[in-house]
Amino acid sequence: MAQVRPMRADARRNYDRLLKVAAEAFAEHGENASLDDIAKRAGVGSGTLYRHFPTRQALLEAAYVDRIEALGTRADELAKELPPGEALAEWLYEVCVGTIQVRGMKALLGSAVADGSNLALTACGTHMKGATQRLVEAAQREGTLRQDIEPIEVLRLAHGVSTASELADGQGKSIRRYLSLLTNGLRPAAGSE
Amino acid sequence: MAQVRPMRADARRNYDRLLKVAAEAFAEHGENASLDDIAKRAGVGSGTLYRHFPTRQALLEAAYVDRIEALGTRADELAKELPPGEALAEWLYEVCVGTIQVRGMKALLGSAVADGSNLALTACGTHMKGATQRLVEAAQREGTLRQDIEPIEVLRLAHGVSTASELADGQGKSIRRYLSLLTNGLRPAAGSE
DNA sequence: CGGTAAGCGGGGACTGTCTCCGTTTAGTAC
DNA sequence: GTACTAAACGGAGACAGTCCCCGCTTACCG
Incomplete structure (x- = not known):
């Protein structure tokens, strides 16, 4: 290597x-x-x-790859400390905070989870997807997260929450609130519309 | 005028x-x-x-102001045809479709609902917010939408859904699915985390 | 038909991207 | 130390986009 x-x-x-x-x-x-x-x-x-x-992408990724790795590590820490559902929620919160507070990370994380992006297969994409998968599958086993959703979709939805939050105040003040609406909607409830 | x-x-x-x-x-x-x-x-x-x-913004707004007005009209049509909760859901769906399918609308709608945007007060912002307010308040009166949410927040969250959906496939195939997760989370359920 | 203010339009200054290629230099071999 | 070479440097310059300025044109009114 x-x-x-x-x-x-x-x-x-x-x-x-x-x-x-x-x-x-x-x-x-x-x-x-x-x-x-x-x-x-x-x-x-x-x-x-x-x-x-x-390319700009290459520099962006190289510049933040250590931060992304840190998020991966953090996922495992949280998995040990908290029950699966909460670990996932807290991790997504930290992802969203990073997305908003470090201008530049948003683009990187965005293209890491975009379908067909060339970044989807590189270090950043792999780390993020791996971490998400572990947390998501644990939460699904636990039964606090609906079964019919893919890990990467959770990541995309979190990105959407970051976007909404950014529109709201530019800082991350509303992340917690919006994220709780998302996790609400992701519970294995009866209605699936 | x-x-x-x-x-x-x-x-x-x-x-x-x-x-x-x-x-x-x-x-x-x-x-x-x-x-x-x-x-x-x-x-x-x-x-x-x-x-x-x-400015670019000015041109963007002028170019799409009629489309935005059409969305406003559509909101009222839906309000007549459907019960409030469904009218809101369907309208948000149409908003998201527009956001994704017409490249350029995304930026416009985004800055229309952004906090502190200069566009927030102009024609597009006003139309969108007015339409949302009518639908949201009706749904809240009906009891299918939680009380503790502002109309503009619904719009921002829908923008987030568009973003997530765009990441998923570039077209709008996943809008319905993601939007239903959102409306799920927006029901006046017990848990509020 | 003539006067004039409203409107036109493209030249040009500026900023940013990205490549090409002559020049410099780190590492190696003796 | 010295000499060699491939690796690496760096900045000039071609290109593309934004946006302003100001001499020229023209629609409109009397």
Whole structure:
């Protein structure tokens, strides 16, 4: 999995600086932060940026992949601490908070769960889907979550909740409220319309 | 409300052409269609476009205001034909379909319900909010919709459903399904978490 | 028909994306 | 240390989009 030949020292240095600067820039200005500007702030030419990260998506993903991994870990922590239904609810809450508070994460998580996205199969998508699957299946076994729903659909709906919440106040104040409406609707109730 | 002095004939002509072309362009290429390109296709200079519509938002709104009005009318039709809860559900369905199928409407409806948006107070926002309010209040009186929710929140949540649905397949195939989960969660049930 | 204000439109400044290729340099072999 | 080479750099420049400015045109009124 490691490079056949390890990266040259200067390349590694630039790569890391770019990642650091990019994470800041995306968090501050959103997914459309100027790439040339990121290159400039990292003290490299734009050529260097585009060589390491051929697309905006690639940079976005690389910049936040550690955060995504942290969410994966967090899912397992919650699974140990809480009963399945609550663990899922709390985890989704944390996902939504991340989505809204870190401008730039929204686009990343969005395309990670989008059908047919090229990102759906890469690290971020895999982590998120794996974590969701564990929590969702546990909750379904427990019987607090309806059976007829796929893990990825839960993730998409949570993304929808983030969107609604963002419209409401720009911060995440209404996430809890909207998310509880969603989990309400996801209970294995009688009516399925 | 009419202009103090009616528009000059050529101005009127250009205005109308721009609107027509813009509606097509936004529907085809989404909200980020090139404005200079719209001007070109309408056979006018870009100066003319920017004079009539100072911002992208302004053009977007003008291009789709009639569609929005149609949704307002539709709300009242449904209110006559169906019991309040079902009328609301069906109307939201039609709103979501419009949001997804007409690329460009999503941005418009989104900023119409966004908190603090400059569009929130203009024609589109007013129409949408008025229609929602009538349906929501009727459903609440009927008792099929929980009391502790604002009309605009319903609209924002529906926008969230559109987003989720868009992630799922790009078309609107999952709208009905996701929307029914939402209405499930919006019933005046016992649990409120 | 002539005067004039309303309206036109495209040139151009600016910002951002992304590529190409001549130049620099880290790592290696001796 | 020195010399070599492939890897990496970086910024100039082509392109696309936004938006303004201002000299020119024309619809309308008397």
